[in-house]
Amino acid sequence: MPPSPREPLDIVTSFASDLGAMTGLTALGDRIIQELCLAGATPHGALFLLDREHECYRRASMADPAAPTLMPATIALDHPLPQHLLATNRIMTEADVPIEAHEAAAGTGARTAMKSLHATRAVPHLNKGRLIAFSLLGETQSSTGDQTLTESLLAALAQTAANALDTTVLAEDLQRSHTLMKRTDRLKSLETIAGGFAHEIRNPLTSIKTFIQLAPERKDDPEFIQEFSKIVLDDVYRIEQLIQRILDYARYMEPKLTDEDFNDLATSCIQFIDVKATSRGVTIEKIFAPDLPRVMLDRQQIKQVLLNLLLNAMDSMTGAGGHLRVQTSKLVKPGGKVWVRIDIQDTGGGIQAANLDHIFDPFFTTKKESGEHDGMGLGLTIVHQIVQEHHGEIQVQSTVGVGTTFSVSLPALPA
Ligand SMILES: Nc1ncnc2c1ncn2[C@@H]1O[C@H](COP(=O)(O)OP(=O)(O)OP(=O)(O)O)[C@@H](O)[C@H]1O
Ligand SMILES: [Mg+2]
Structure with a gap:
């Protein structure tokens, strides 16, 4: 037929x-x-x-x-x-x-x-x-x-x-215009980073230069050599770290997405800070949603996000003890889209209202004057960049003297 x-x-x-x-x-x-x-x-x-x-x-x-x-x-x-x-x-x-x-x-x-x-x-x-x-x-x-x-x-x-x-x-x-906008944004922040980098590198370079200039005439002064060597080594280390962070930032352009269990990822990040927390008397509470949907994400990048947030939380609890609460949950957005969310809550010193607008800026840090350890102010810049690349959201709530909560949400895998 x-x-x-x-x-x-x-x-x-x-x-x-x-x-x-x-x-x-x-x-x-x-x-x-x-x-x-x-x-x-x-x-x-x-x-x-x-x-x-x-x-x-x-x-x-x-x-x-x-x-x-x-x-x-x-x-x-x-x-x-x-x-x-x-x-x-x-x-x-x-x-x-x-x-x-x-x-x-x-x-x-x-x-x-x-x-x-x-x-x-x-x-x-x-x-x-x-x-x-x-x-x-x-x-x-x-x-x-x-x-x-x-x-x-x-x-x-x-x-x-x-x-x-x-x-x-x-x-x-x-x-096309979205890509262009993102590129423009990135170029703008790279400009800031380049400026910041130049600024950051100047101090250690000056001290290295001074050492090299003084070394010939003070070469027989063991105390000078020993003390200055240590300073110079620290400076070199700092420059190395700075370069590494900037390379990290530049590399974070293209996330390689894989299907991941978000709770599992959070657990491995918490393990990383566990020893530090115990030694400082900080207790960690995990509240993980059992029904969390899987997420398409770049494992290394999201690990970097969580680690930066956890380390910042640890840094904020400088006094005796403290409590770190890590909670994951499933979110259903208007329109039915499913997202996963993680809240990292500390009982640290909090963030001054005037600083809240600047914490994601490249090189913004309050850890220079604290003497705790030198911060570079690149952690949250990188965090923000990665979350954006994952089409996610990041929010912060903070009360001075009470603590801070950072919340990151990411769109989950379509069912
Ligand atoms: N959980 C927190 N509690 C209080 N302040 C915070 C917290 N997280 C971030 N901040 C503030 O935001 C600033 C910027 O954070 P960011 O992680 O970008 O840089 P950093 O920690 O200072 O240095 P880096 O992460 O590059 O070593 C910090 O210096 C601190 O003032
Ligand atoms: Mg940090």
Whole structure:
């Protein structure tokens, strides 16, 4: 039994649903030209897409082109073919060939162009009055069948394609500007980091320089040599650490996402600070949600986030003892999206209100005057960067003299 002919309505419906599920412009273009060729009963076709940046129509997809060598890579915006399609907003066929005396020059030019490209139909894809693309179809293989029906089907498919193309182009534009914004943000903070780095490195370099200058005349003074050697070694160590932190920051661009158990990750980070906590008399309380969904994350990066927060919490509890509470939970956001959240709560000194706006700034630290140990003020900058790259959120609540809670939430794996 021969296959039953496809119903036009079914064709358009399944085409629309196929296009709706596609995200990339290349796949979309291929699918469009394939369907138009099928409807136009030809194996040959090419789709030209408006390229606003370069002000032309760019050949996006081709299906077995009848004259591949003739098919140009780009067609100018003011070329008669797109001009004519824009003006008429209808499919142009070979049947239109008799040239009416009153027809505009674009019509004649368009026909000549179609002929030279071995195209028998030019299909416009218009959206909101703009010709966002057009397709050229080759020689029809079987001329049986209702031509009017073919034309209506092509017109319906062309419009469906135009809508999908418009949405995808918009989404890609949005994605591009998002990437650009992120890059700009990053460049801005790299500028700050470079400035901060220069500033930070100056002091240790000065002391190293002084030592080198004084060493020849004081080489017989063992006390001087011993004392200064220690200082210089510390300075070198500090510069090394600074370089490492900055490299860490630069490396943290592209997270390598794997499917992870968040509780498991938190446990391994807590183990890391366990000995330090015990020796300082800090108690650790773990409240882990048993039903936590799995999360796509970069294990090393999120470990770095949790460790920085845990170490900051430990640093804040300088007096005797203290209590560190680590709680994980499942969050359901409005709209039903599931996230996981971790709260790291300390009973430390808290953060002054005036400092709260600056704690994520590169090189902001209060640990220089504390004498506890020198902080570089890069921990939270890195934390913030990583959380952002994971499309997560970080919040802080702090009361001076009572303590601080940092909360990090990350979108969970889709079920
Ligand atoms: N849990 C906390 N309690 C109180 N203050 C905090 C806490 N976490 C961060 N801060 C404040 O934020 C500042 C910046 O933190 P950040 O981790 O970026 O740098 P740092 O700890 O000083 O140095 P680094 O982490 O680079 O060694 C700290 O110096 C401190 O003043
Ligand atoms: Mg820190």
